[in-house]
Amino acid sequence: RPLVFSGVQPTGNLHLGNYLGAITRFVEMQDTHDCIYCVVDLHAITVWQDPKALRTQIREVTAAFLAAGIDPKAHIVFNQSQVSAHAELAWIFNCVARMGWLNRMTQFKEKAGKDRENASVGLFAYPNLMSADILAYRATHVPVGEDQKQHLELARDTAAKFNHDFADSIGELGLGEGNEGFFPQPEPLIQGPATRVMSLRDGSKKMSKSDPSDNSRINLTDDADAIAQKIRRAKTDPEPLPSEVAGLKERPEADNLVGIYAALSGTTKEAVLADHGGALFSAFKPALADLAVEKLAPIAGRMRELMADPAYVDSVLADGAARARAIAMPILNDVKDIVGLIRS
């Protein structure tokens, strides 16, 4: 079966965008793919994290994976820092990818802001670690939200450059896979009606963990009252909902709420507008709030139970890490041989 890899950063405030854009996709892929889902803690520390809070946040993302329905026995769930192959391969990719490629990454520009001189080196090199996350398993399918598309393109370029630069060595060692070279070209899977969930306060900004306004996002740990209140207060325009998707074009806030409704109910925006076209937001928002509470409350409940048992959560991560290591280490050893590093 094709191998899937994806990750979520334990940077706190896990939100509806992470859930609809990534975690629900992770759950869906389990029946048809072998899946590796990673709590990418080394990515998280590219910006300052309080150590105590980080431990809780790592367990919280793990709890969210399990609560959403990821099966850690049939698939692999672990935290990145427990498998050293990620960091080791990232170093090799630091020496393959070009400064010019990384200079073009829009997420770095957004996250570093104006004070670029003060951003960590890790934040700049982050996409190389992400390439390593995926390619350490030679994973071919990567379900992500739309914001990760550019990083996936860089991972493909890095894989191709590695295959090209070391083609002779790969050939001599007999490590090429078909015509592709050593590494496959990983495919981003950006699918569904909510690949880019926007802030509830500003339809031009994506919903984000780091937005200072808690009202901008629905956190997976929000209770029913908080969810209903945030949706009630969400920014909208005064027009009723259109009956066709084309009518959402210049209406980012309306488009966002319809997309969220569609993703939560497992349908399409077309189907939502067939039911709710013509409705005012005063009617649509309560329907959306009820749906969000119905879908998210059980997850928040299961997350709370799991967070009360950190030893169990840690044991899931340890078991997943051991199984991940068993896949990644032979691949890393091949990479070392290809590059010409001596190992014993």
Ligand code: AQP
């Ligand atoms: N708003 C979003 N809509 C859809 N998908 C989203 N993702 C993130 N935000 C949205 C997807 O969630 C997965 C994990 O993301 P991440 O933990 O790597 O964090 P991020 O992409 O940097 O996004 P955040 O949550 O907004 O964090 P900050 O505030 O730190 O930037 C990815 O698949 C991502 O695409």
